[in-house]
Amino acid sequence: TLTRLHEALDGALAFVSGRSLSAIDRLFAPLSTAAVGCHGAEIRGADGRVTALTDPIPHSVRDFFQSLADAYPGTMLEDKLYSLALHYRLAPDARPALDAAVKAQQSLLAAEKVVVRSGKAVIDVKRLGIDKGTGVRALMREPPFLGRAPVFGGDDTTDADVFRILPELGGHGFSVGKAFEGAAYEFPSPRDVRQWLANLAEAGVAA
Structure with a gap:
């Protein structure tokens, strides 16, 4: 088709x-x-x-989200170079902790000019303005x-x-x-x- x-x-x-x-x-x-x-x-x-x-997602942001994936079993970080996706479909109970951790790093995210949005059992990370x-x-x-x-x-x-x-x-x-x-x-x-x-x-x- x-x-x-x-x-x-x-x-x-x-x-x-x-x-x-x-x-x-x-x-x-x-x-x-x-x-x-x-x-x-x-x-x-x-x-x-x-x-x-x-530009690609900065290493500092990538490292932060990788640390979250490592800390919460069942989550997985998908690295797409220009964006990231932290999947938690297999660990839905982790969402409150993930949201809190991301909120605590708002200064880092703002400094690196990236934004975070929630999707279907996923936290998407992308460049500001894109x-x-x-x-x-x-x-x-x-x-x-x-x-x-x-x-x-x-x-x-x-x-x-x-x-x-x-x-x-x-x-x-x-x-x-x-x-x-x-x-x-x-x-x-x-x-x-x-x-x-x-x-x-x-x-x-x-x-």
């Missing part, structure tokens, strides 16, 4: 994720498209060129996206940064499973999104 849409749109199909570009590629192989990775820190154009929009919205905005300046109106779907709290900028791009947004400000439509589940995409691929979409 995605391959057919990618071809029908002349390559104007992109994945937008908190994952790294390499992780996105592993998920969707053999399909390789334009993409926004690491919460907007890196983008890959339709021509395959990769651009970093910020988010999925800035990544999408940068991608929309490049062909084959230039001059098009983006259609974006998301289900995570960090996707709100894209919904927020859609009006300036003349775009449209839909959420999945819950309502988001800026989303014009809400799909009940990922299954419904997959069916909608399959219908688009079957009907053909205007490039």
Whole structure:
């Protein structure tokens, strides 16, 4: 389905994720498209060129979050170079302690110009001023996206940064499973999104 849409749109199909570009590629192989990775820190154009929009996460911040992962069994630090993700899905009871530890290090985080956001059983760490919205905005300046109106779907709290900028791009947004400000439509589940995409691929979409 995605391959057919990618071809029908002349390559104007992109994945937008908190994952790294390499992780996105592993998920969707053999399909390789334009993409926004690491919460907007890196983008890959339709021509395959990769651009970093910020510097890597500082070692001091990385070391702090690694110490948390080491201290709480069941947690895991995912190092994506330009962002970090501290997963605690297997240790949900650790969340209050993790939140308290992060709060106690606000001076370090502010000095290193990084921000922390909570997701689905994860604490995301990224550079100040960089988010999925800035990544999408940068991608929309490049062909084959230039001059098009983006259609974006998301289900995570960090996707709100894209919904927020859609009006300036003349775009449209839909959420999945819950309502988001800026989303014009809400799909009940990922299954419904997959069916909608399959219908688009079957009907053909205007490039």
